[in-house]
Amino acid sequence: AQTVTQSQPEMSVQEAETVTLSCTYDTSENNYYLFWYKQPPSRQMILVIRQEAYKQQNATENRFSVNFQKAAKSFSLKISDSQLGDTAMYFCAFMKHGSQAGTALIFGKGTTLSVSS
Amino acid sequence: GAVVSQHPSWVICKSGTSVKIECRSLDFQATTMFWYRQFPKQSLMLMATSNEGSKATYEQGVEKDKFLINHASLTLSTLTVTSAHPEDSSFYICSARRRDSGFFGPGTRLTVL
Numbered sequence: 001a002q003t004v005t006q007s008q009p010e011m012s013v014q015e016a017e018t019v020t021l022s023c024t025y026d027t028s029e030n031n032y033y034l035f036w037y038k039q040p041p042s043r044q045m046i047l048v049i050r051q052e053a054y055k056q057q058n059a060t061e062n063r064f065s066v067n068f069q070k071a072a073k074s075f076s077l078k079i080s081d082s083q084l085g086d087t088a089m090y091f092c093a094f095m096k097h098g099s100q101a102g103t104a105l106i107f108g109k110g111t112t113l114s115v116s117s
Numbered sequence: 118g119a120v121v122s123q124h125p126s127w128v129i130c131k132s133g134t135s136v137k138i139e140c141r142s143l144d145f146q147a148t149t150m151f152w153y154r155q156f157p158k159q160s161l162m163l164m165a166t167s168n169e170g171s172k173a174t175y176e177q178g179v180e181k182d183k184f185l186i187n188h189a190s191l192t193l194s195t196l197t198v199t200s201a202h203p204e205d206s207s208f209y210i211c212s213a214r215r216r217d218s219g220f221f222g223p224g225t226r227l228t229v230l
Contacts, residue, residue, distance in 0.1 A: 052217075
């Protein structure tokens with residue numbers, strides 16, 4: 001079974017600064033996907049970034065980037081130039097690769113990020 | 118991305134009644150949808166996998182007779198909470214997979230009095 005661990009329950013950062021959220025996972029699979037989702041106070045789950053395990057290059061989406069270390073099973077999220085709108089709960093998630101439409105996302109416990117001015 | 122809708126967004130019901138929550142994929146077909154439950158400030162816990170045209174698969178510890186799932190078409194899955202009790206009060210979220218990413222409905226807040 002797969003597990004996802006987020007060891008930082010809460011983080012805080014000042015506007016315009018950079019913050020890194022940690023995530024580790026455990027799996028025996030070789031091909032899989034990793035995700036970071038954002039859940040603001042509205043509670044709508046928003047996909048922030050996706051990484052395919054077979055790609056060595058780290059994914060980036062504007063101010064969001066990841067540091068994917070496959071051997072260490074580590075997948076951290078870096079948010080640059082933090083904005084007040086980044087305040088949310090962030091979830092790291094794992095999903096098996098392939099055409100298995102029946103494969104669900106497995107989530108970590110989440111990190112609550114607060115951005116202050 | 119992909120759009121997933123959920124209805125209703127908020128429901129209050131009396132103990133012992135049943136409540137139906139709908140989840141629709143608006144711009145794609147989803148042979149499989151997922152139902153999650155989330156308590157305040159906690160993570161999403163997978164309840165069941167909804168398969169179009171066949172029986173749902175429930176996670177360990179989830180009562181299939183209490184949480185009835187029907188996936189009648191490629192764009193609609195429903196979750197019915199039967200004989201609801203206050204301990205069933207929670208936030209329920211559906212999800213569908215498209216192009217190897219998961220997309221979520223906005224969630225349904227259920228309060229059972």
